[in-house]
Amino acid sequence: MKHSPFDIWLFDPQDLHAEQDEALKQHLAECDSCRALAEAWQAAEAGMLASEAMAPEPGFAHRWQQRLALARSKRRRRQTWAVLAGTIGGALVLTPIISLRLWALLAAPGEAALAWLDRLQILTLNLEALRGFVAIVLQSLQGLSVLWWVALGLGALWISGLWAGLLYRIAFKIIPNGVSR
Numbered sequence: 001m002k003h004s005p006f007d008i009w010l011f012d013p014q015d016l017h018a019e020q021d022e023a024l025k026q027h028l029a030e031c032d033s034c035r036a037l038a039e040a041w042q043a044a045e046a047g048m049l050a051s052e053a054m055a056p057e058p059g060f061a062h063r064w065q066q067r068l069a070l071a072r073s074k075r076r077r078r079q080t081w082a083v084l085a086g087t088i089g090g091a092l093v094l095t096p097i098i099s100l101r102l103w104a105l106l107a108a109p110g111e112a113a114l115a116w117l118d119r120l121q122i123l124t125l126n127l128e129a130l131r132g133f134v135a136i137v138l139q140s141l142q143g144l145s146v147l148w149w150v151a152l153g154l155g156a157l158w159i160s161g162l163w164a165g166l167l168y169r170i171a172f173k174i175i176p177n178g179v180s181r
């Protein structure tokens with residue numbers, strides 16, 4: 001069956017002359033494939049008209065909000081990862097230093113052990129103070145989202161790591177003739 005020119009006409013039936021319109025109607029009555037095409041086109045056209053009539057505002061605003069939330073959570077995740085990387089990096093730097101010092105202590109016990117007891121006491125007192133501080137902060141920060149808790153926890157870890165490193169250095173500098181050998 002010859003479909004031309006009906007397969008073109010069916011896209012714009014309102015522009016046809018009366019005899020063309022008649023011929024198209026006759027062809028559509030006989031031809032299944034052109035009728036299917038015409039019906040699909042009418043449905044698509046109706047859908048386009050309906051979506052044009054719909055106000056774009058609600059969908060647009062919703063998408064915009066979603067994108068904003070996504071960007072926010074991405075940024076928060078990046079910050080969390082940065083804090084985590086910093087914490088791990090700090091631990092990686094501190095661990096060998098502390099291990100070396102401990103090894104030196106084990107190699108030269110006696111006097112060094114006494115000096116270490118002093119330092120341990122200072123450290124314990126400071127840790128007690130830190131624990132009290134953390135307890136107060138935790139009490140005042142109830143009702144936050146999980147992500148914030150994770151970020152805060154990692155931040156606290158990072159700060160404690162810094163503090164521990166600082167205390168460690170101070171402790172080793174305060175006492176003269178310490179473990180150094």
Ligand SMILES: [Zn+2]
Binds near residue numbers: 035
């Ligand atoms: Zn046809």
